[in-house]
Amino acid sequence: MDVNDKKDLCSPREFKGKIEKATKWCIDCKEPLCVSCFENHNAHRYSRNHHVIPVEGNQWLESLKIPLNEYCEVHDHEKDLYCSSHSEIICLTCTQTTYGKREPAFRLSDVTTNAKTSTLFSILETNIVDVVNELKDIIRDKEKNKVEIEKQKIAILDTIKNIRKFINNKLDQEENKITEELNAKCERSHLEIDNYVKFLNAILS
Secondary structure: HHHHHHOOEEEHHHHOOOOEEEEEEEEHHHHHOHHHHHHHHHHHOOOOOEEEEEEHHHHHHHHHHOOOOOEEEEEEEEEOOOEOOOOEEEEEHHHHHHHOOOEEEEEEEOOOOOOHHHHHHHHHHHHHHHHHHHHHHHHHHHHHHHHHHHHHHHHHHHHHHHHHHHHHHHHHHHHHHHHHHHHHHHHHHHHHHHHHHHHHHHOOO
């Protein structure tokens, strides 16, 4: 199975040798959860305050290349501080050297302690859901466009068939008209020739 496909599967279920599609992503545990495991996850004291978002939201965050629990490219230390002045995740050394003293800088663990009830997290979660819903709407619109394009194709083909039928009927009518005129002219010519031959034979006799 492809590594990317496993991100869509419930991690606890997979650990038990079972396959279940994930619907949630726990930011703290860094693993996907199915509906059942998400309910169990919320029931446990140690994990009920974890920060959980829709699995589509995590995929969206990954697509934006947002660094989560990564190491600082400059100092090779874990990025565990949040600089509110610059809205950036940094390491401890960043606050003392590279950019000069950064104030205020908070530990990510402190920032996210009450994230579930914070306005910032609610806005982020709402924005993620809105983006996911918008993408779903776009997909639905594209599917509708496919149906409309197919209908237009059928309508165009039907129009072409009708035009072709009309042209064929006109050609048939012209063919019949020309055939009748040619037959009439041939009959008159034959009659004239027959009469002329008859006249000549009468002279010879």
